[in-house]
Amino acid sequence: MRELRDAIIQKGKALGGNVVKVDMFLNHRLDTALIFRMGAAFAEHFRAKQPEVILTVEASGIALALATARALSDLPVLFAKKSAGAAQGEGLAQAPVYSFTHKKWNNICVDKAYLPEGTRVLIIDDFLADGQAVRGMRMLCEQCACPVVGVGIGIEKGFQDGGMDLRRDGVNLLSLAVITGISPEGELLVEG
Amino acid sequence: MRELRDAIIQKGKALGGNVVKVDMFLNHRLDTALIFRMGAAFAEHFRAKQPEVILTVEASGIALALATARALSDLPVLFAKKSAGAAQGEGLAQAPVYSFTHKKWNNICVDKAYLPEGTRVLIIDDFLADGQAVRGMRMLCEQCACPVVGVGIGIEKGFQDGGMDLRRDGVNLLSLAVITGISPEGELLVEG
Numbered sequence: 001m002r003e004l005r006d007a008i009i010q011k012g013k014a015l016g017g018n019v020v021k022v023d024m025f026l027n028h029r030l031d032t033a034l035i036f037r038m039g040a041a042f043a044e045h046f047r048a049k050q051p052e053v054i055l056t057v058e059a060s061g062i063a064l065a066l067a068t069a070r071a072l073s074d075l076p077v078l079f080a081k082k083s084a085g086a087a088q089g090e091g092l093a094q095a096p097v098y099s100f101t102h103k104k105w106n107n108i109c110v111d112k113a114y115l116p117e118g119t120r121v122l123i124i125d126d127f128l129a130d131g132q133a134v135r136g137m138r139m140l141c142e143q144c145a146c147p148v149v150g151v152g153i154g155i156e157k158g159f160q161d162g163g164m165d166l167r168r169d170g171v172n173l174l175s176l177a178v179i180t181g182i183s184p185e186g187e188l189l190v191e192g
Numbered sequence: 193m194r195e196l197r198d199a200i201i202q203k204g205k206a207l208g209g210n211v212v213k214v215d216m217f218l219n220h221r222l223d224t225a226l227i228f229r230m231g232a233a234f235a236e237h238f239r240a241k242q243p244e245v246i247l248t249v250e251a252s253g254i255a256l257a258l259a260t261a262r263a264l265s266d267l268p269v270l271f272a273k274k275s276a277g278a279a280q281g282e283g284l285a286q287a288p289v290y291s292f293t294h295k296k297w298n299n300i301c302v303d304k305a306y307l308p309e310g311t312r313v314l315i316i317d318d319f320l321a322d323g324q325a326v327r328g329m330r331m332l333c334e335q336c337a338c339p340v341v342g343v344g345i346g347i348e349k350g351f352q353d354g355g356m357d358l359r360r361d362g363v364n365l366l367s368l369a370v371i372t373g374i375s376p377e378g379e380l381l382v383e384g
Binding site: 113 | 220228252258261262268269294302303
């Protein structure tokens with residue numbers, strides 16, 4: 001997606017240690033118009049797979065998931081939580097996810113009541129690097145016996161393993177932009 | 193807002209200890225069409241105040257904030273984070289917020305670069321109980337010398353102090369539904 005590629009090149013920053021900062025439009029400040037155009041692109045690509053619910057994980061996946069749901073005739077969104085919390089249900093599906101940003105393991109969880117067996121799930125997330133979050137969400141779907149009809153990613157870091165693993169598994173993966181590398185000068189190399 | 197009131201009465205649950213569970217449409221599973229109608233209601237009420245950015249706090253405020261931004265000609269959204277993290281900027285505004293759900297203090301923070309002095313801020317959140325999160329967001333705006341032109345809340349718990357405190361301070365507060373109490377039978381009493 002050319003507009004996203006341009007935004008990454010013009011506004012994104014490589015911080016070292018493979019950390020890419022795009023918080024001026026995707027995961028702290030949101031460029032609302034861009035988010036909805038990204039959602040529309042996911043909707044166009046995955047509509048034929050007839051998803052019934054959009055699954056993401058809090059927090060920064062929520063905006064893209066909602067925009068995608070809006071473009072798919074207001075499908076419901078389910079966002080996995082990073083802690084069980086006081087207000088959660090009893091029938092939880094849980095999966096461990098390692099956060100490289102915060103350097104710790106979290107259990108992500110969903111209330112099974114919202115993923116009835118057989119529900120066709122479209123997974124949406126803002127970033128794909130090592131693929132931990134998507135792996136966790138696929139585990140949640142497996143526990144609930146729900147098929148994953150596709151995975152839509154805003155920005156894939158092509159030099160980490162997440163995307164390769166999903167493609168090897170035969171997952172229908174759409175990444176709207178792929179950062180293929182970081183030049184020695186700290187410039188982001190992007191396809192999309 | 194009658195549709196929201198009906199959703200709370202039909203689907204919400206009182207869990208005891210003043211915890212109200214509405215995670216089937218507002219803060220775990222999202223009813224996309226309802227979220228956008230709530231956003232449209234905020235937009236209609238606050239449009240004349242000419243907000244320039246929507247401020248919320250991760251995670252469950254993001255959906256409502258984005259829907260409101262969409263209805264206000266694609267205003268940008270800024271969501272305060274609950275941890276500084278590895279990918280954050282250096283110029284952070286921070287404020288302490290107590291979470292009754294998780295029974296601990298968090299610092300919420302925003303990158304000051306995204307709240308330039310004088311920016312007109314509309315605060316949006318899903319819930320208002322004791323008002324901790326909104327108080328924290330107002331502190332962030334104060335640190336950045338940005339006026340808060342209004343506060344839009346999905347569900348206010350009218351039997352807790354947050355709403356009263358804001359009204360006493362002269363804040364332009366719109367709560368789309370107010371839970372005024374919980375009956376001895378555990379029924380939610382709602383206005384909206």
